[in-house]
Amino acid sequence: MPVAAMTSQHTNESGFALILTVFVVALATLLVMSFADQTFAYQRSVRNYTERIQADFVLKSALNLGKVLLELPKVDGVNEDWLGEPWALIAGAPALPIEGLNGEVRLAIVDEGGKINVNAIASDSSSSFGFPYPAQVSQQQTAQTPGAIDPASFWKSALRELFVSAGFVREQYERNETRTLGNTAFGPEEQVAAIHDWIDSDSNSHSSANFPGQGIESSADKAWFYNRVFRTISELALVPGMTPERMSRIAPFVRTSQPQSSKVNINTAPLEVLLAIGIPESQAREIFAERTNLPIDSAMLQNITAGDAQLARVAAVTSQEFSAFALIKMANVTRWARASINVQGSTTSRRAFINGIEIM
Secondary structure, rough: OOOHHHHHHHHHHHHHHHHHHHHHHHHHHHHHHHHHHHHHHHHHHHHHHHHHHHHHHHHHHHHHHHHHHHOOOOOOOOOOOOOOOHHHHHHHHHOOOOOOOEEEEEEEEEHHHOOOEEEEHHOOOHOOOOOOOOOHOOOHHHHOOOOOHHHHHHHHHHHHHHOOOOOOEEEEEOOOOOOOOOOOHHHHHHHHHHHHHOOOOOOOOOOOOOOEOOHHHHOOHHHHOOOOOOOOHHHHHOEEEEHHHHHHHHHHHHOOOOOOOEEEEOOOOHHHHHOOOOOOOOHHHHHHHHHOOOOOHHHHHHHHHOHHHHHHHHHHOOOOOEEEEEEEEEOEEEEEEEEEEEEOOOOOEEEEEEEEEEEO
């Protein structure tokens, strides 16, 4: 074979070998990278799962800490539930110290007794709870009190005032926006009436001589109205006229409790709630300022409500319903939990009961 031909054949073989080598190296690199990616994904999945389990245990522990704080005996002769107690101050802690935990845990406890109970606006709303509604029992007491109105009408008026302060006005949305059922946001009185329609047991539109708001249930789609009490605040978003923006404005000021549990603790109520239940603005601001140092006690409450029998019936200085919120932030997981806590007992012997926990 000529030398030139042998050289050409050798060159071709060398080129093929080089190409084959490059292909093998590239394939090996891809396999290694794929394996590394799978290994990394697996490790991340394991870490996420492990941290998720840890987070759930830590959240439940934090909520139990909230329960313990609510059970602490009162000190220094203070019998009231107010914002100077350990359960209220825990929210100011930068993080709960948990040894060995690679993450940050926060805890906050909110007094639900300082909010307006939306379920109290309908006189027959207690049927879903299985308890008699105090309004039915107290009608005779109301009739014997000059200038007093029935409890349901009082709470409707209080809720209307809250909606006024939240800036509720009647608005019409475009059909394609789907902001709320019917695409109409109501004014304060109409919105209260729509909420009443959602709660009450009948299918008639709300109408009352003691409250001017007119309902819409008779002329609207019956599927819009559940005709039962609200079980969570989020269910308010199902009421015609309510939008996410409106929900965000009123969420700190309302609750959904048993209808007979409607008193407002003026030691923890926001200023908007104090005004909504009928406390004059100057007096409400004075209460708001004074309670930062010492709670409003029963004697002071009697002075505040003197001459206003209706306000005396709805105002209180203690609470039984609280919500504990726990948040944990870890490297791969962020989760929060909420517990509904009921507190019973005297100032020196208090018991707290967790009614339910939701973890997100």
